[in-house]
Amino acid sequence: MDSPFGLLAELTYRCPLACPYCSNPLNLAGYQDELTTGEWLRVLTEAEDLGVLQCHLSGGEPLQRRDLVELVAHAHDLGLYTNLITSALGFSRPRAERLRAAGLDHVQISIQADEPTVSDRIAGTPSFHRKIEAMRVVKELGWPLTMNVVLHRHNIDRLADLLALAEEVGADRVELANTQYYGWAWRNRDALLPSRAQLEAAEAVVRAAGERLRDRMDIIYVIPDYYSRYPKPCMGGWASRQLTVTPNGDVLPCPAAQSLPLPRASVREDPLARIWAEAPVMTAFRGTDWMPEPCRSCPRREVDFGGCRCQAFLLTGDAARTDPVCYLSPDHDLVARAVEAANADSRPGDLPLIPRPHQVRGPGRHPGGAGRTASGAE
């Protein structure tokens, strides 16, 4: 067992946006009992002790946590590389200056499209102009800027304009990531999955831009795995390189793993090192011993690690099956049928999209989280 390299700290699932492809869990109300400032500081210290080198501060919208500057400062003092993944709502210039002074290394700002009408419609709130302004602040304060775009059926045709926008705002990196179908994106999958023709056009645009901008910008394009022959090497292997801590302190190998029927592990009950080494949620699919055929005897078993456990579970109801994305999976028809539907002439033009709620309401229903307000959060 190696030490983890990265911690994804999901500080809160509160978010001013309502994107229908959100990867947050569907039962948002179960995560309202957020860790306090003191608890997060301890998690960061324990993570660094365990070998973590990078800290990704995400959510929801991490800027909704009023203690964000304090958490960044602590992570920085521990020597962690700190990366803020934000919608940019709440990224005022004074706040940005405090984050800069606290040692924040890198800022990733999401945008939903290249122009305000579409971007604001997908985000569910007027936000485009504030995002552009925030990107300007990031550059002015001397940070490297990554512009993040989640791609799907409703914006992938705008890729050339999205790249032009990235160029205009002076992004150092642009991540163009096709939607992965977890959380709210799973619920909206059939409305979000692009057609093969859309993908082919997008890939041509990315290739051309890569050539044109090669000295100026790093373009990262994440293909949609539904159209792949082999599954993605999810997280570099289950509980191998990264761990996630959710707003209420649950520890997971990845943010989507909350959907799996595994016993929960919490930083409120156990030290992070013990959870990483021993908790069933970590050991369940670590290594290759858990693998069924065709993975077990596959020469790619150490290349893609059987793909994604959460995707296997969502599609088949069994997390221990081969990722159905793989063309060798006995369940591959589940993916093939979704792809076929996305390309059918008879597909309705506008399937409804269910936005994730902006704010979480109602009492927490998660075991151990009864809807208390976290003192560190407010």
Place this chain on the structure above:
Amino acid sequence: MDTTPTGTDRTSTRTRPGAGLSGSDRPRLARHVRLDFSRTRQRPILLHPEAVVVLNGSGAAILELCDGRHTVAEIVSELGARYQTVPDDEVREFLTRLVARHWVELTDG
């Protein structure tokens, strides 16, 4: 150099072919990249928003010289003097790979 990506869901388009490193280029770390030492692993490391590279001693020595002042030729000769087992081509290839990944930038003359 063993690369240890931590977010392997992503595939990067290699946006620079990586050929054409000139002896007079002055490499420096890209703004989003940090050279550091891992206390828990007791190894030099290169940190990036999406990945970590655990370095060996000569890799770290090369990157310490990527300060925008030393030329590629100077770095090659310095490494040759310090580590007699590191061939010149290996130093150039290491830098070429990092330039191709946008971890190291080149400034001219």
